[in-house]
Amino acid sequence: MGKYNVKQEVTDKFSLRGRVFHKIREDILSGKYKDNEELKEVAIGDELGVSRTPVREAFRQLELEGLIHIIPNKGAYVTGITVKDVKDIYMMRSLLEGLCAKWATENITKEQLEEMEENVYLAEFHAAKGNTQQLAELDNRFHEIMYEACNSKMLEKQLRDFHDYVLRVRKKTLSQNQRSTASNKEHKFIFEAIKSGDPAKAEEEATKHVLSAYENIVKNGLHEAYGSDE
Amino acid sequence: MGKYNVKQEVTDKFSLRGRVFHKIREDILSGKYKDNEELKEVAIGDELGVSRTPVREAFRQLELEGLIHIIPNKGAYVTGITVKDVKDIYMMRSLLEGLCAKWATENITKEQLEEMEENVYLAEFHAAKGNTQQLAELDNRFHEIMYEACNSKMLEKQLRDFHDYVLRVRKKTLSQNQRSTASNKEHKFIFEAIKSGDPAKAEEEATKHVLSAYENIVKNGLHEAYGSDE
DNA sequence: CTACGTATAATTGTATACACTTATACGTAG
DNA sequence: CTACGTATAAGTGTATACAATTATACGTAG
Numbered sequence: 001m002g003k004y005n006v007k008q009e010v011t012d013k014f015s016l017r018g019r020v021f022h023k024i025r026e027d028i029l030s031g032k033y034k035d036n037e038e039l040k041e042v043a044i045g046d047e048l049g050v051s052r053t054p055v056r057e058a059f060r061q062l063e064l065e066g067l068i069h070i071i072p073n074k075g076a077y078v079t080g081i082t083v084k085d086v087k088d089i090y091m092m093r094s095l096l097e098g099l100c101a102k103w104a105t106e107n108i109t110k111e112q113l114e115e116m117e118e119n120v121y122l123a124e125f126h127a128a129k130g131n132t133q134q135l136a137e138l139d140n141r142f143h144e145i146m147y148e149a150c151n152s153k154m155l156e157k158q159l160r161d162f163h164d165y166v167l168r169v170r171k172k173t174l175s176q177n178q179r180s181t182a183s184n185k186e187h188k189f190i191f192e193a194i195k196s197g198d199p200a201k202a203e204e205e206a207t208k209h210v211l212s213a214y215e216n217i218v219k220n221g222l223h224e225a226y227g228s229d230e
Numbered sequence: 231m232g233k234y235n236v237k238q239e240v241t242d243k244f245s246l247r248g249r250v251f252h253k254i255r256e257d258i259l260s261g262k263y264k265d266n267e268e269l270k271e272v273a274i275g276d277e278l279g280v281s282r283t284p285v286r287e288a289f290r291q292l293e294l295e296g297l298i299h300i301i302p303n304k305g306a307y308v309t310g311i312t313v314k315d316v317k318d319i320y321m322m323r324s325l326l327e328g329l330c331a332k333w334a335t336e337n338i339t340k341e342q343l344e345e346m347e348e349n350v351y352l353a354e355f356h357a358a359k360g361n362t363q364q365l366a367e368l369d370n371r372f373h374e375i376m377y378e379a380c381n382s383k384m385l386e387k388q389l390r391d392f393h394d395y396v397l398r399v400r401k402k403t404l405s406q407n408q409r410s411t412a413s414n415k416e417h418k419f420i421f422e423a424i425k426s427g428d429p430a431k432a433e434e435e436a437t438k439h440v441l442s443a444y445e446n447i448v449k450n451g452l453h454e455a456y457g458s459d460e
Numbered sequence: 461c462t463a464c465g466t467a468t469a470a471t472t473g474t475a476t477a478c479a480c481t482t483a484t485a486c487g488t489a490g
Numbered sequence: 491c492t493a494c495g496t497a498t499a500a501g502t503g504t505a506t507a508c509a510a511t512t513a514t515a516c517g518t519a520g
Binding site for chain 3: 302
């Protein structure tokens, strides 16, 4: 990966296909399309004012993301995302973010470490002022820095995917002030472990960080946004 | 997921698009297309005797799998898979297979447990006879059973993806007899932990299992199949 | 000889047309 | 009334046509 290419979006948001992809994705995650609902190429194309071609290409991508499943010659059906899915992802993430923090400790550059430090202290400031928007961005960025610092293209991609997947949930939980201050504190612990060059500690703190986000989610239900499945 | 739908392939192998997808994927993983090589829609279409449409759809999927990256209005470029990528995946897998074994212990059905037991003992038999083909299939199936048993759609999909990704490597390492017998023994340990209802033990054994496969790979180089990147 | 700009070619993006498969409606036999 | 079969409609799969963008070649000014 690299210095340029600041944020390589897998799907360009400006092409028709990209817009269609993001729109459908959003509509599935937001619950507009219900579980098992059939998505028809022409209907969606008409709605967005495009032909079937970009819609079909978007479908192929959504299928690989697991948001829809396509039965050949039949149709595309929404797979949706349940409460259990989100929880499972958090458990998987807790392990992989741990690994990421460990590797980041061993590979982080001076610049990345500095940005991380800045991020942590800036977040403290915005938390005090109760600015949720900035906090969400800083939180995003903190994890992004770790992903970049771990020096593993595969792990980076994986965690980005997860991160994206549960983005809606994260936005919601971070808007609760108590969680965001706790989250900041945990970021600080991770940062300090990385700075002191202690991979095992960094791993432990990052794992704990995701787990406590998970606990928070479990406590607060998240029933409205997703179908309950258990 | 379910009783029916024994093996839901994400991309149907019989449609043109599916065939194109698998062909290009294979060609990238086998090294036919070099790193950063540009893939042109018409060229590939002509080679496979199809039009651009299925090729384009296959490209979109390959992009999401991370095997190629597409620059809008420019082209599709091979991302390839390096030795480090494979190693990183093994590290990630070791954690997630551990989690999978833990969850499988808590959710496995009687039938799945029976099939697993049968699998382990059958593998012992074929190992003694040195039948590598059957061994590879049994190994695949052992992990498949765990994926199904863990009762997590998300984790199942993730591990299948990883599994697929490094399939070529696994085939190769399993053809070495000493590794395959060691692998069998480890499967047996995992199975016994699951059967005895000890999630922590199952997790530990599954993690160790993937790690030892990783060690084996590191020892044996795997230089020929993939570009070295470190 | 180099640098720049324009014309041309090559390639991707999107829309449309046609082929093929699957679903639906309706009529008829029993 | 039900079961079956055929005709029709709807929808996906693929190919092709056209538009937009990017790369290349070549000529000209300096």
